[in-house]
Amino acid sequence: MLFKIALKNLLGARLRTFLNVLVTAFSFFLILFMSAMYNGMLEHAKQVTMDTEIAGGAYWHPEYDPLDPMTFEDAHSALPGDVQSLVDQKKAFPVLVSQASIYPGGRIMPAIMKGIPPGQNIVNMPTDALFGHDDIAIPVLIGKGMASDTKLEVGDVFTIRWLDADRTYDANEGTVVHIMDTENFKLDMSHIWIPLKKAQTMLAMEGEATYVTYEKGLPPVLDKGDWIPRDINYLVQDMEAIIAADKPGAQVMYIILLALAAMGIFNAQVLSIFRRGREIGTLMAIGMTRPRVVGLFTLEGGLNAVLAAVATLIFFGPVLWYFGVYGIPLPIDYTEMGMIVAKRLIPVYTIGLVVSTTILVSIIVLIVSYLPSRRIARMKPTDALRGKAVA
Numbered sequence: 001m002l003f004k005i006a007l008k009n010l011l012g013a014r015l016r017t018f019l020n021v022l023v024t025a026f027s028f029f030l031i032l033f034m035s036a037m038y039n040g041m042l043e044h045a046k047q048v049t050m051d052t053e054i055a056g057g058a059y060w061h062p063e064y065d066p067l068d069p070m071t072f073e074d075a076h077s078a079l080p081g082d083v084q085s086l087v088d089q090k091k092a093f094p095v096l097v098s099q100a101s102i103y104p105g106g107r108i109m110p111a112i113m114k115g116i117p118p119g120q121n122i123v124n125m126p127t128d129a130l131f132g133h134d135d136i137a138i139p140v141l142i143g144k145g146m147a148s149d150t151k152l153e154v155g156d157v158f159t160i161r162w163l164d165a166d167r168t169y170d171a172n173e174g175t176v177v178h179i180m181d182t183e184n185f186k187l188d189m190s191h192i193w194i195p196l197k198k199a200q201t202m203l204a205m206e207g208e209a210t211y212v213t214y215e216k217g218l219p220p221v222l223d224k225g226d227w228i229p230r231d232i233n234y235l236v237q238d239m240e241a242i243i244a245a246d247k248p249g250a251q252v253m254y255i256i257l258l259a260l261a262a263m264g265i266f267n268a269q270v271l272s273i274f275r276r277g278r279e280i281g282t283l284m285a286i287g288m289t290r291p292r293v294v295g296l297f298t299l300e301g302g303l304n305a306v307l308a309a310v311a312t313l314i315f316f317g318p319v320l321w322y323f324g325v326y327g328i329p330l331p332i333d334y335t336e337m338g339m340i341v342a343k344r345l346i347p348v349y350t351i352g353l354v355v356s357t358t359i360l361v362s363i364i365v366l367i368v369s370y371l372p373s374r375r376i377a378r379m380k381p382t383d384a385l386r387g388k389a390v391a
Helices: 002-013 015-054 081-090 146-148 196-202 237-275 276-285 291-325 351-378 381-385
Strands: 056-062 094-105 110-115 140-145 157-163 169-180 192-193 211-215 226-228
Touching: 002 226, 015 237, 015 291, 081 094, 094 196, 110 157, 110 196, 140 146, 140 196, 140 351, 146 276, 192 196, 237 351, 291 351
Parallel strands: 110 192, 140 169
Antiparallel strands: 056 211, 056 226, 094 110, 094 157, 094 211, 140 192, 157 169
């Protein structure tokens, strides 16, 4: 009964209802779209990181901290028993990390030198480019960003200086054998990659490594010594933190959009109560209780959320589908800003996102519909029939 009356009154308002529904639907669309973009950024960053760097996870030397190069000198040792067994079975590969200084074009630049097995196929890196360079002192693999910073090209020779395990400085010439194009800036910026055996010989660290990356789906090993297991969630937390730090700016926009939609519905309810005084008085006079009248007007406002959801599906659904399939081209390269973001970002819509957004919008609409409707409870039927509104 109440639902039919509320729907009839709402559709009878026409332009006022259309404007309220359109603003609410637009707010619904933007909140859904922006949240899906952040989901897409996080999913893409996780996928790229897993594909190019961490695979199923890693075991770190207890002294290793990738954010503190000062720890690299002591972060190396022979592999624990079960970890070495994974390496022998080609289910994992070790990496040896050290500081270095490079001299491209007569300039000095700090770098992180990493030794990696050229034959690994666990992560998506062109390490096979390090094969077959017996005539080169140190074959070097770098990324496009590093090549741009150092002005190096394939075939260029530059000097590398390092500190070995005996605390002795040594130097030799490195030759760029390949420049990789990767979305993962952590493999690129300030990094040079060389064959693992070469790195172990140069650093006098035979058979040692800094961390071991293993393939997906492997259970934890038992004999890991004092090495620290790092799962995928731990290894991508820096990307999650970067994306989470950017969300408050979007949330301010959400609040503004919801405030505009709520303001329109609130004003519409106040105007409706003011103009429909005789109708309210008639309903009370024929026996409708005050709570039911309040519920009727609240329901009318709440139906805005239902119509807004339908309008979002009709008017903005094709837009959401198009971007979900073809993505959104971004105008700048975010890798230079320390973020793994695709050049064409694809939003990720989840059931949880749609449901939570719908519930949020519906609750806000119901609240702003109920607040002005409370005035009806203070109206006298005789005053309402005369068209007098409560101040």
